[in-house]
Every structure is written in structure tokens, then in C-alpha cells.
Amino acid sequence: MYHFQCDYSEGAHPRILERLQETNMEQTVGYGEDKYCLDAALKIGSAIGRHDVDIHFLTGGTQANMTVISSILRPYQGVICATTGHINVHETGAIEHSGHKVLALPAVNGLLSADAIDNIMKEHFAEDGPEHTVQPGMVYISFSSEVGTVYSLAQLKDIKGVCSKYGLPLFIDGARMGYGLAAEGCDVELSDIASLADVFYLGGTKQGALFGEAVVIVNDALKKDFRYNIKQNGGMLAKGRLLGIQFQTLFEDGLYFELSRHAVAQAMRIRDAFRAKGYSFLVDSPTNQQFPILHNDMLESLSGKFKFSIWQKVDENHTAVRFCTSWATTAEAVDALVASI
């Protein structure tokens, strides 16, 4: 039975395994200071169009989020995010474990607005005795978001504007960055991300690697001693080369973008098939995650043939579900799904 449950069901793109094989018995220094990591960083620098950044490779998203966020905030500060933000709902309180409150703001379709950020800042400093409440210290957004949506360039610029106004670093979780950039109608380029974010990462785990996220620190003020933070948070891989080799491969010849486009194209086929049959969606997503609302009969029928996620009960008779595509999704599997719809 084919899985559309998530975007990390398979291993890695075959080219990555080949490279691991080829380099397997080479001896390198550890902890991310080898030539593969160096080269991967260069290739990512080229992809984002600038080399004045620091790039670190971590093994997973929760780890990247907690390491970056706790490296930026002062003890009494919290991180602003959408209520749907991954750090707010799906990381077992890793941010709070590092001592910081997640300041979750209501968001439409998983997207935080500049106004919401502006309001919380105004309110905080308007208080008589702001020191009695957590000080917002940075902003976290996801691109693409946890429900598959993407910010427009104008929206990102507005968010950046309010961040600059208050001196708030902007951190973009890019666990699904490639799928976001490949979204239908997306007017954001990777270079925009790099010029708007203070820190962001390029996800590997969900985008064709075995595992790994490439953290890009753009803001000079946030670069110092970052490796200490990685190590302290248990994220420094002894054989760092494994990450270097993977990202080197993904950012060679545009593979990262190609795989992303493939996943989105397959997702659009699924979306169109549901749309054609008149289904509505929980959220209108232009990326690799699709959230059609199914009648219970349809839910039962489809779940006999495919695996997908139950997302949210909508009413007595309807449930929103999630179909995920990825770099690995085969056109044949989508053909079968479309046929079943």
C-alpha cells in the first residue's frame, strides 16, 4: 500500500547513496570540518547568491530549531510564532526545555502577519512594568508553512520590516524550503530568503537526504561561537562529512530544486483531481502537502488503498486529511491515487 503519509518515508536520492559509497573508506577529520562540508557550504553559498554567511549542518529539524533559537534569545525572551508553528505544537516543548516561552500568535492558513508581530511588540512595551512578562526576542516562521502555504515576497518584506523596527532577528524554518520555493505562484527566490532572514535553514530530511538540515547564518551578530551551541545541544555529528556529502550532492546541478519541483508537480495532480471532483480543502496549499476534506465514506474507501494522515475532524461526516508528496513520489502512485479519486 503506497504511503502518502509524510515526506520522509523513503531513504535518500540514489545519487546521495552513491556518493556515500564512493567516499566511504576515505579518512577525514570529524565534526563538520572536512572538505565535503566545506564544499557543500560553497555550493549552498552559490545557490543563495552570497558567500558571506556561516553554514552549519545539523541532523534534524527540532534540533536545528532549538539550537538556533536558544543561541539567539536572552533568558527572559521568547520567540514569536504562529499557533500552528512546528516549535509550538510538534517538538515536545524543546524550546521551553531550553528555557524560552513560545509566544504563539493566531495565524491565518499557517502564515504569521506583520501586524500581529507589531501588535504584540507594541503591547509589550506599552505595559506598565514590561519586565513582568516575557519579552518577545525574535520571530520564527516556516517556509513553506506547516499547512503547505507560502508567504508572498511582499508579506515577507512586511514581516522583515516590523522585525527591523524592533530589532527582532527573523528565523525561517526551511524544513520544506524547496517545496515552498517550487510552489505554484510563488514569487520568492532563495536569494530573497537569504536577504530577509537573519538565520534560516535548508531542509534535507524531507527533501531528498537521509537526514540533515543546513543552517545558514546571515546576520554577522549571530555567527559567533555557534559551534559551541551545536555541540552542547547534542547536534554535532562525529562524521560530519555525511552531512557535507549529502548537501554537496543536493546542491550540485540543481538537484535540490529539481526534486522539489517534482514533488510539487505530483501534489498539484492530486489537488486537481480532488478539485475536479468538487472536494473542498482545509487550506489552499500550492505545495507538496494537500488537505482535502473527505466524506467519511470516501475516507474509508481511500484508506483501504493508500496511507495518508488524518488531520482534523471537520464535522460529524467530514474529515480533513493530508496527502504528502516528496522527491520520491512516483508518478505511478499518483496515477493510481488520481484514478481512485
Place this chain on the structure above:
Amino acid sequence: MYHFQCDYSEGAHPRILERLQETNMEQTVGYGEDKYCLDAALKIGSAIGRHDVDIHFLTGGTQANMTVISSILRPYQGVICATTGHINVHETGAIEHSGHKVLALPAVNGLLSADAIDNIMKEHFAEDGPEHTVQPGMVYISFSSEVGTVYSLAQLKDIKGVCSKYGLPLFIDGARMGYGLAAEGCDVELSDIASLADVFYLGGTKQGALFGEAVVIVNDALKKDFRYNIKQNGGMLAKGRLLGIQFQTLFEDGLYFELSRHAVAQAMRIRDAFRAKGYSFLVDSPTNQQFPILHNDMLESLSGKFKFSIWQKVDENHTAVRFCTSWATTAEAVDALVASI
């Protein structure tokens, strides 16, 4: 200009200062192991009707909350509370600083419901992979609440019921316990608190002491090594006797309850005066905090004569404010306020 701004504007009840004076040059052992702390604990035990509890004296509310909560939770657990809960909004993230998420649930008039607790528990364990989200590990409520309301005995029993169902310790923040118990129409006794809560505290700071909160641990499983937690959290007073003497005084001859009744009686006079003039209230409070909604003209006029807190803008022309009474509020000051209304 008279302050109705809060319930900690003055020093302490005069009898407390006398006792400090009388005992000043006595030599005692430190850290809360002196005879005054011992006697204060006995008197509190008598007041709550049982002596099989552990009683510790801490210097303030935030400290009491963070020490108790972090002593109970496992690292991956969070504490359920109302969105208005003091730990959620007014303690600069002290709970998160100790590593735990505050799981804030919407609450009506500052009161958490048994159903809301039941729902979050059901949802958590119904998840496919509950370990990806924070596990609710205890419940925090305030009596009286941050907006002056009190739970009925039936409501407390319902909350206790759902806590027992899921094995959640129930912690009652009693910074204003006396004012709550003295509330008009309150059917809860201190002995009920002691039989329903696993831990609670009796506030001193807002109830006639210079400072101090008496933490009462009822549940045997939560008693072990609590003094280590106090010390580690910076809350172990070298001259612990200062707390012993204060609580000994407050719980002698019912002073604590007498002071509480006085404060509530004065608050009722204020409430009635506003009511008589047709003012509405943000919340219907039977305790020492009153939240009338004032037209801006009235706001301006009153603020020329009294100090009180701006609570919340209601609309363009109206603002909810807070008038607080306390053990120290004079009948004359209330006369003057009532006359101005």
C-alpha cells in the same frame, strides 16, 4: 492620593511588626528550621484541619509557583492553566525558564473548567505519536483567580475528578486565598482546599504580611526533598524565622481570615457603589478586586483623586479598570471613593 492599585501597597499588619521587634535579638537556627516556623506550621495545620502535610515558607508568589511546578513535572511535561493564569502572563516565563511549557486553556472569567482539562488530556493521548507534543503533567488554578472570581465547591470537585482520572496533581495558587475564602457566596472552606489540592499555598504578601507564601504539600508523593528545590531556586531565606513569625501571627486568633473579610467587605462597598450608578463590570467578582467599566470622562475624573489600575480598553469610550482593596484599606478611603462615584 489613596492607592487602590494593588493589594501590596502597605507594609504589614502592625501585630507582625511587633512580633518581629520582640524577637529581634533572639538567636535562632537558620533556613526555616527554627521554632517560629515550626509553630507557624502547626497553626496552619490547625486552620486547615490536618497535620499530615508538609509546610514550607517561601518569599514570593512567582518563586512559589516555579519551585512547586518544577518540582513536580518531568522534563517533557507541561502545566495546564487558564490563559489568564498568573504563571502564563505575569511571571516573565519563570515556568518556561525551568524548562516547562505552560499549556494555557481558554477560561471563562478566569476559571478553568473540568471539561477543558478532560479534552486536552483526551486529545493528547489520542494522538498518533503523543511523544511529539508536550505531555500535560499537572493542573494549576488560582483561588481566588487573577480576575477576582472563585470556584464553587462543585467546580473544584469536578476539576479534582478529572485530575484523579488522569493522575494529574492539582496545584492551587493561593496568593489571594483568604480573599477567595471570604468571597460573597463562597461555599469553599480552607479544609476543602486541603482535601482537593495536592499542593497549595496561603499567600502572605497580599494578605497582611511583609512578604511570604506558605506552601502546603498534601500529597505524600510530592513531599520528598522539597527543601532542595527551594534552595536551588534561590528561595530559602537565611533568617527563615521572619516567615515563621509572620505566619504564626496571621494564623493566631483567626487574624488571616479577619483581614480577608475586611478587605472583601470594603470591596463590596465599592462594587455596590458602582452598581448603584448603573456601571457594568468586566467580570462579576465577589472578592477584593473589582473591575468596573468606566466611561473615559469618569476615568479621568476618578484618576485625579485615586490611584487604580487601567486593566483593558473595552471600546473607544470605555475602559475596564481595577480597584483593589486589602487588609490595610481604610473605611475612610472607601467612603471617599464611594462619594466620588
Place this chain on the structure above:
Amino acid sequence: MYHFQCDYSEGAHPRILERLQETNMEQTVGYGEDKYCLDAALKIGSAIGRHDVDIHFLTGGTQANMTVISSILRPYQGVICATTGHINVHETGAIEHSGHKVLALPAVNGLLSADAIDNIMKEHFAEDGPEHTVQPGMVYISFSSEVGTVYSLAQLKDIKGVCSKYGLPLFIDGARMGYGLAAEGCDVELSDIASLADVFYLGGTKQGALFGEAVVIVNDALKKDFRYNIKQNGGMLAKGRLLGIQFQTLFEDGLYFELSRHAVAQAMRIRDAFRAKGYSFLVDSPTNQQFPILHNDMLESLSGKFKFSIWQKVDENHTAVRFCTSWATTAEAVDALVASI
């Protein structure tokens, strides 16, 4: 039986209680923003000879240490101190609880040396991969030390020199600052402390107050948002005026220094009496703590008449003990002790 066990056996200097009495029913704003705190800060500024500092009043030493240290360090940094340092041995791991390693260095007579600091810094940065070990981020010393000794001005300047060389903030724990400054032969003035330390505090608890420590932040870079840290660590007293009134009194007409001199003078009488009888000492202390080494017979005999602390077994037949004097120690009690020796 008279206690020489510690320097916090009694309440407070009578003048403090008088002032609390006089001001008791005044209404003030809370949280340390009242006129008494303001005036106390001015008086302390005068005592240290500069007013370009930030002064905050906290309730105890462990709290002051944990709040200051955790406000300065980055997550991956630790604090250098002597193995005998209070934060290393007697605060139940409050520093580690806030996430930081205490980097304890062997020290002679409780005094850290500039060389020891220089060495740990050199070693750290000489490492191949310093990010695998905790980065030393500040220095903590106590004046007077936990075993009653004091640094000379030259020693303090050397320590400051090495701190400046590596950019390490210097924090001086002054729980017994007055007793240190009053030490026999001490060539350090309070103004020296203020020009050498980045942060320090003036202890109240052991120096004549009911409780309280006055934290003085000298280094501008460490001043920002300190009140958030106080609140988050549970150290912001609602009735902050209690601390203001106490420090105002202690720093009026030189009372703080007078009390300190008294305590040291009484300690010197105890020291001289033991010396005259040929006793040796665990450490040669010129302040209010004396550590004579007693034969077990003497130990037994004295402990029938006075309370004092057992410090350390020296050999089968001898034990080092501690006699503490304080602002409250009476000449009569010392007469009796001297007679018994």
C-alpha cells in the same frame, strides 16, 4: 547557650526595625520602584563614590548569584570560581540549574589567582576544537571569601588584568563585603571594588539587615533588562520598599561599616585568645570567621557552652571549627568565650 554558628542568627539592626515601623502604613508602588529604593541606591552610590551604576535589591545570596551569573553567560559558557566558592559548593547547583557549568579551580585559602584564570583560558583556546568544552565566560570571586580571607588590592588588580585580557566580566560576591573591607590589614576600599568589578553586591543578610543584597552593576553592557532577569528568577519582591528601607538605613551615617568593624573586632578577640593559647588555625582569617583547630577534648568542652560549626576533621584527634561573629555579637558573649578558651 550563645550561638557563634553563623552571622545570621538574629533579626536586624534595631534602627532598621524602627524605620519599617515608621513607614509601615505608607502606600508605595511595588517591585523596587519606590522612593526608598531610589534613595537607598543614591546612598550606596555615594558610598562607592560613583552614581553611573545600576543598583537592584534582591532578597538573598543564592538568588543574587544565580540571577547575575545567568544574565551574563551565553548558554555554552561557564563561570570560573574557586573550588571553595559558594556557588560551587553551597547553592544546590543553582548555577547548573540555570544551565551553566561551574568551572572550579583549586584555590589557596579560598582565594583564586590571576594565574589560574590565565591558565584555564590559555588551555581552552589552545585546544583543537575548543567548542567541545565549556567556554569560560566570566569570573566569580567572593570578598571576603568563604573562609574569611581577603584579596589584597594588588591581587584584585591582577585578576582584573587577566579578565580584561580575555574579555571576562568579573563578578564579586559581597555577601560579607563589609566584613572583608573591615579586615585587619585590608588595603581594598569599596571604591576599588566598584572600579574593578563589572558587577558586585553588598550583602545585607549577614551584615545587619533582615535580608537582602544590593546588586551593583558597573559595566554598562550588563545593565540592559536586568529587571526581567530578577523577575524571571523569582527574586522581585512585591514590597520592594522593604529592601530600600533596609539599605537606606545601613548606608546612612556609615552604619554598614560601623557594624562590620564591630564584628571584625570581636572576631579578632576570639582569634587572639586562641592564638595566645597556642592553637593553630585552618586558615589565617582577618575577618569575622575564625577557624581554630581544636583537640577533641577542647571541642567537647566548648560545645557544652557555645554553639559553633564543625568545619572539617583534621586528624583523628583534631577538628577545625568555625566561630562567626556579626554586627549583633555582644562583647559579653565574646568575654565569656575568651574566658572559656
Place this chain on the structure above:
Amino acid sequence: MYHFQCDYSEGAHPRILERLQETNMEQTVGYGEDKYCLDAALKIGSAIGRHDVDIHFLTGGTQANMTVISSILRPYQGVICATTGHINVHETGAIEHSGHKVLALPAVNGLLSADAIDNIMKEHFAEDGPEHTVQPGMVYISFSSEVGTVYSLAQLKDIKGVCSKYGLPLFIDGARMGYGLAAEGCDVELSDIASLADVFYLGGTKQGALFGEAVVIVNDALKKDFRYNIKQNGGMLAKGRLLGIQFQTLFEDGLYFELSRHAVAQAMRIRDAFRAKGYSFLVDSPTNQQFPILHNDMLESLSGKFKFSIWQKVDENHTAVRFCTSWATTAEAVDALVASI
């Protein structure tokens, strides 16, 4: 130039890469709940001779240490270890970051003694006011140790004895477990480890895997909710199967033990070559790490031909160095090294 610098210079044993290749496009569930993890756990259970344990796969040693230790300790507790313990010196304070003091005890040749543990426990509870110091809450040892030594079965039993006496869980860091068990003269079996430890892990990173450590929880009381801890600490790999496949391979047909024996055999050849030439050693190690003390001339000459680690300056003219072998060390490289010696 051949690296003897560490035991993680190469990728993984070829059989592991083959299995990753074979299974690459299979779709599995995430987060360690796939069939490969299940099977790997079964195989490890067989290797240790019992199946009543919980087995979790984490990505690295620091992460395993911090996750296990912080899951066991109460907030005010610390972990006993040798001063040379990895958690004390080489993890950037990850344990302190999780809130706990590392209670480092002097150790001979990297081995903690039962007596040292007994002493610290006796001292702690003999204190007048133990709550002022960190309570020792568990014991951490490494097998083999950070300097290549191994405990005898009698030593382990003694340690277990004192742990049982005080109710201290015993945690064995097995980053180099295989090399320890394969040590010359070692009388400890893997089944002994499993019956003496409350928790331990079997290292993969240094023992033939790309990365990964298999944490084995023996003590039932420590099993509950461990997956929450993994997730919160950023250690839950999305594609958990990668770890399952690796450990499945290592524990099939005794590969893990075979690779360990190979590494130790090569190390013994190096040791014997140095011995034959009269060199002395910093520590007498029967495992894959060797610490000969070289004259500076020899150091210079050898470092022109091989990479190895500078460990510790012994005197003006001598330096202790470390040669590491591993599963991947070729007999040819050792031939060349032996020839150069």
C-alpha cells in the same frame, strides 16, 4: 597520510551501506517505529541475553548521555562521574545545560571506584543541611573508559553494590563498548553489563556504523515515556530506520564483536611495538586507544608520517600521544606504523 587520530575517520562497514542501498526506496513509518528498528532491538536483545529491556536508537553519544541523564535525575540532583568522564570534559556542558551538576570524582586511569562513590554519598547525607548541596542522583561510568581502560567484573560489581546501597541508578556509556569487551584480559561479558547497569548504550559511531548509539534501558522504573525525552532533546530521527538498519547489520552474525576484536588486535600490535622499543605509556590500555609517551624527536618524526592526537605534555621533552585503531584500521597501515617505530 594515515589517520590514527580517532575511531571515526571513515564511513561505515560496507555491509551497512549495502543494506541502506537495498532498502532505500522502501516506504516505512518514521521515528524509530519501523520493522528495522524492531528487528535490530530483537537482535541486540539476543546479544545481551534478555528481551525485557527497552531499546532506543539515538544519533550520537553526547545526545545519548544528555537524554538519559536528564531523564533520570530530579532537578536538584547531579551525576557522579570520573573527572576524565566524557560528560565532564568533552560535551560542552550538555549535562549542565540540562540543569544538572556533574559531580566529578578523582579517578585512577579513568576508572571510578566504589569507595569514591560511597564516600561522596556518606558525606552528602552526613551534612547538617544536605539540601544546601547537590544531591548525587546517579552514577555514570564509561566502558571502555575515555583512556582506554576497562573495569574488571569485580570492580563493576562493587560499583553496583554501592549504587544499590544508595538507590543510585548506574548508567554505562558504551560509546566504545565493543572495544572494551574485546580488551585483552577483560572478564566482563555483554550480559554482565546488562545485569549490572540500569541503562547503558552500545556505541555505533565509533564501532562501524555511520552514526548511532543503541540505548538499552534495563531498569523498568526508567522506561516510562523515554520517547518524549528523545524528541524533546532533538534526538528523534525522522527516518529512524537508518539506525535500525545499521544496528541490525552490526548485530547480525556477530559483526559488532568481530569488528571490535579486529580493532583491539591492531592496537595491541602498536602497543607491543612501542613496548619492545622501551617506551612507557601514560596509561596501560588493553583496548583500541594507546597512549605512548614520546620524546619530542620521535613525536616530530612520526607526525611526518601519520596523524595521531597530542594528548598531554608530560615534561619538557616528552609528550603523551594517542593512537586510535578502529573497525576500519588496515593491517597494512599498522605494519607501516610498526615499521616506523
